[in-house]
Amino acid sequence: MTSNNASSLFRSCEMTHFKLYIPLEIAQQTVAEFGELGLVEFRDVNVNAFQRTFVNEIRRLDEMERKLRFLQLQMSKSEIQPKVPLQQLYYSRTRTQNEIDLMEERLNEHEQRLIQMNNSQASLNKRFLELTELRHVLRETTSFFESSIRHGSIDSLNxxxxxxxxxxxxxxxxxxxxxxxxxxxxxxxxxxxxxxxxxxxxxxxxxxxxxxxxxxxxxxxxxxxxxxxxxxxxxxxxxxxxxxxxxxxxxxxxxxxxxxxxxxxxxxxxxxERGDKRRLDALDVISRIEDLKQVLDNTKGAKRVELLKVADQSEIWENIILREKSIYYCLNFFQQSEGNKKSLIAEGWCPTESISAIKYALSGVTERTGSTVAPLFNEHPTHRTPPTYHRLNKFTQCFQDIVDAYGIATYQEVNPGLFTIITFPFLFAVMFGDFGHGVIMTLFAAWVCYSEKTLATKRWGEIWDMFFGGRYIILLMGLFSCYTGLLYNDVFSLAFNVYGSGWSFHGKDNSTGKYYGVYEKTYPFGIDPVWHKSDNYLLFSNSYKMKQAIILGVMQMSFGISLNVFNYNHFNKKISIYLEFLPQIIFLLSIFGYLVFMILFKWLTVWDGYNPPGLLNTLIYMFLSPGTVDPSEQLYTGQATVQTILLLIAFCCIPIMLFAKPYYLWKEHQRIRGQGYDQAARSSMESAPGSHDVEELHSEEHFEFSDIMVHQVIHTIEFCLGAISNTASYLRLWALSLAHAQLSEVIWEMVMENAMEYGVIGIIIGFGVWFQLTCGILILIEGLSAFLHALRLHWVEFQNKFYGGEGRKFLPFSFAKIAEEHRSGEN
Amino acid sequence: MSTINIIFVTFALVAFLTVGLYLAAPKNQDQVVFRTAIVLTAICCWTMYAITYIAQLHPLIVPEHGWDPYVKDAPAHENH
CATH class of the missing domain: 3.30.70.2750 (Alpha-Beta Plaits)
Known part of the structure; x- marks a missing residue:
């Protein structure tokens, strides 16, 4: 977990700021190479739009894109599907300038021809319409005349x-x-x-x-x-x-x-007016319509042939235009070298470990193009904060997305995404503990994961995309739910009895009319099945689940606070371990760590007949009347002293959290000033050639004690109150789990148990209803609610202990990514 | 009567398994993810198991049934 391996998920990759000099004649090929590589982010060096060099090229490509869109529109009107090229062709090589020219020519030709065809088709259509109408007019007028003739007005018009x-x-x-x-x-x-x-x-x-x-x-x-x-x-x-x-x-x-x-x-x-002339006209019109139909069909056929030609190529063209455009957009970020304007200067970020790969790619470009001048790649230190880059795969991606949705990690800080992979599904499962539901969920996710290649191409709407994107989360959530379901001994609200119950019953108690269990042994794995149909199951399970929620919560929060140590170590703030980390962890553990200790102590004590004290009251009286413990409420001897000491320690931690760090910073500042270093540093910075970076540094150096103090007070109050409210917040683990178990039981009793009274048919119908309710309410809706609560526990209770989340995501220039975005934009 | 010892036995088992898997982690760039996942899974699962076990080790309340638990076809909907 503490590995310094740069490409682990533990912290973001180390980044290097570089300056790249590219000869103008191979600039396009070089950027294309970076697009294939997808490891470099370029920074826009040009401040205003006039400095952009490649505006005309982009305009030309825009024009080509417009033509292509026109052709595609014609295709969709004629219901011709574009031919989908093979996948490897999709990420095909970048075209040379010649090929682009050729492509533009062909696009022009196709467009011209189509416009011509459309025009002639339109005029033919108009003619056709006129003739059709004329035919109708002739026919109808004839019938008017004939009807009037029938009424005795023969040749009335003549x-x-x-x-x-x-x-x-x-x-x-x-x-x-x-x-x-x-x-x-x-x-x-x-x-x-x-x-x-x-x-x-x-x-x-x-x-x-x-x-x-x-x-x-x-x-x-x-x-x-x-x-x-x-x-x-x-x-x-x-x-x-x-x-x-x-x-x-x-x-x-x-x-x-x-x-x-x-x-x-x-x-x-x-x-x-004359009837015989009309008849002749009508015959004439009909023959002309026939002729016209012939011509129209021919035109349509020709157009179809033309469009089919376009359809063969349109996807490839679209891809080429997209690539070329993105290359020129990228080139517009670069600065032209002063003087001869023969080269471009690019600035940007790349992962430090990929520098050799980048250099190799650059030499490849030089070789291929046969350029006499090679692009020059220089590391160029800067005061800018580097972007955050995690190397992800399809499995870790969705977990990192959960963290990124809250905030992108600050550069090189500990990434909670790594731990989320397990803790998120686990906390979900604590709330969703049912073996049966877990199995269904696992099977679904396993199916999606197994056939992900075929399913990835399916377009089944946004909700499906959400499930598909989170398939590995769902898989782990399902697996953990199976485990917690076994511990809760819940299978669709029923229970397994594998090892034999540890309780026995010896007849009815006559005074209450109830059967009381007698303890013999503890069920070795999970909750004893005897509890499941007992009258006081809730009494037992609430106490157990509530305490479990507290224990898990304190564990996760302590873990979160401890992760700070890695941050302090990495950012060279070792003193903060003593000034911030230690008081925080001691504060939390002396109050809630002690609560966990009391929970375990109470569980492990044999209470034979004694009345055990309520832990909540003990904790409350630890604050209200420190130093005294009611003997009847005592857990162990010396409890009062221990509690007083713990309370004192906790209170001592508060002023340390409040004042230690500001005092240390102030002292440090005084020391530097005393030695006169800050003046020297400032003047040396100012003598350096003017850049924005100097100003940035100055604002950082400026020391304002009140600001630091206010910040520290807020932070301390937030932490101390947070320790209490966050611990309480973990009780949602109990509440959701209780709700899930109860709902599951209600559905079983209301549907299945009633249905069983109606024989086989009842069971079949009942099973259908029950299964639908189970999938719809218990797995989908309850699952969603447990998901959201697990999300909250991670974002708020866990991450606010150590996670800054003030970073900027590394957005490398990558053709694959651009193509993907383009496709998802289309759908 | 059961004892708490089983907790330690399972702990030793889980720890052994975890260390084994930790060492057997593939030596590629996913090693950290793999190892973290193994260790966290072990901690989470064992903790929850242990909590469930010791919560029942010295029971303070006994299960009560309104009907004879040994009768198989007890009226199901009367139990709460």
Whole structure:
């Protein structure tokens, strides 16, 4: 645990700040190499945007990306899936400039061709629509005319007859002869003319009303619905339309009608008055439609072929563009060398242990490109705080995520993630102790872990991703739950009896009517099964689980405080071990360590007939009346003295925690000032060539006693009150465990035990209901709640004892990571 | 009558196993994770086992049953 191995999870990797000089002509290849390596983080050296060198390149790539997106959109419209390249191809090599040019050319070609095809397709579609509508108009008008003929007005249009015209106007119904109307018609027009066209069905009502008002009723309108939906060539949406045919007298009226049609978006089609001409037109239209269909199909086929060509390459292109763009973004972080501008200067961080790998990669780039000037890699010390980098694998990743969600570790401090791997599932299991539930959970997680390769590609929504990401946590939680379940002797609220109960019963007690157990031996592993159906099980299990929660809590908190020692040692603050660590651990142990001692003492004492004291009261009276212990409440002789001493020690620790460290810092400061070192240090810093780093150092050096004191007071109060409240907080281990056991028992009794009274069918149905309740409530919901409480215990009770969490995550430039982010952004 | 000795026996067993696994840890970059996991698991599991055992070593309360515990098909829902 205390290994100094740099790449362990115990602390973050040692980082080196570097300065890199890259000749401009191989800059792109070099950065690409770093992208493959994924071990280097570049810092943005340029303060303002004008200093960026590669803006045009990025713009060009953006343009290419836009074209590709256009092509992909066309593909998805034509329902063509892009061909997924092989995985190794996905992380393919970086392209040369030539290849990029070629790619751009091809993209341009494809785009041009597609735009052309789309245009011709659109005009063809429009033509097709017109012809279809015309065909409908012709057919419907013919039917209008025919229906009016059936009503006895043969050739009414060719040789207009007023009475027959009136017949038409009233749509075949016996006409109420309106003399004035007839007179007007007779006087004004010699022919009854008509306008035919198509309008969308929604507008029909308005259209009719406007026409009627504008023409004051001097029209006869006939319409029919087009049964098939007409597809709008612009929006590609099917719309339902009507054919209308309006008869009216006089040129003015017809012009008016045409105007109204236009303004309402209706299309007017020329229809001949003569029936035989109409028939000829209709035949003509049908043949033209056939021709057009042919042409349209051809165009569609050609477009499909073109898109299929694109589909072969689109994923690869997308990946290349993504890579190139990220390379140029990265290059924009670099500074151009002053003077000849022939090289770029990069600054950044890398893990110290990877320097040789980086240098090797750089020499590889020089060799491959045949460049005469090699990139120059220099370590470059700085006062900036390095980023935090933990080397993780798929197993440790999810545990580190739990810690990172609270805060990224300060550079090189002890990482609680390492301990979380075991303590988190364990504390979870203390609250989730049931062998049956544990087995189900383990089986599920084992299945996910076993088939993780196939499951990793599945996209089953966010909740699934959460389970999948935490599969190793769930596996360990399940395994530990099996263990704690065995200790609690809980299997779906029933009990195993492996070793034979340690209690025997000798008949009923006549005064109470109850059976009392007689102790013979202690059950060797876990809780004696006899308790499970006993009336006073809760009395026993509450006492046991409560005390266990306290013991585990004090253990974990002491462990957390002890981890400080590693931090103090590592950061060269050995004095803090005496000024901070020792008073803290002594304070905690003299109060709550003593409580743990009393718990164990009480358990290990044979109480034969004596009445044992209540531990909670003992602890309370230790504070309220120090130095005196009621003889009837005494655990052991000399208890009063021991408690007084412990109390004194605890109280002595408080002023040490409060004042020792500020006093030490102040003394140290005085000493340095007395020797005149701080002046010397300051002037030497100022004489150094100006950089921001000097200022940073100054603010750190500045000594403000009141600040330190305030900080220390807050810290001390937080610790002392925290010691009490955190210990109490660990009682959630008992509460959650109790709730889980009780709920599990209730579900068993309410469902299964009732179901068993109804024979086989009852058991089958009951089992179904019970199993669903078990999985849904006990495993999912209770599991989630236990998870959250374990999370809290780690974040608050454990980590606040030693964890700063003020670091910054190391974000290396890596193609793999960029591709992954891109993919998850898409989904 | 059981004694506390079994606690020490199991402790010795667990300690032996832990040391064995600790030494057998693979010598790669996951060594620290492996060793920490082994030691912490041993501590957690043994502690909880020991607590459970000694909590029952000198029982202060005896189990009470409202029905004869030796009768197999006792009415289940009467017990609380």
């Amino acid at each position: 040789s207009p007859n007023h009475t027959e015209g009136a017949h038409l106007l009233s749509s075949g119904a016996p006409p109420p002869i309106d003399d004035t109307h007839e007179a007007i018609e007779r006087g004004e027009s010699s022919s009854l003319n008509f306008v035919a066209g198509v309008i969308s069905r929604q507008r029909m009502g308005i259209f009719e009303r406007i026409l009627f008002r504008a023409l004051r009723g001097n029209l006869y309108m006939n319409y029919a619905e087009i049964s098939e939906a007409i597809i709008d060539p612009i929006t590609d949406e099917p719309t339902s339309k009507n054919v209308f045919c309006i008869f009216a007298h006089g040129k003015e009226l017809l012009a008016k009608i045409k105007k109204i049609c236009e303004s309402l978006g209706a299309t007017i089609y020329p229809v001949d």
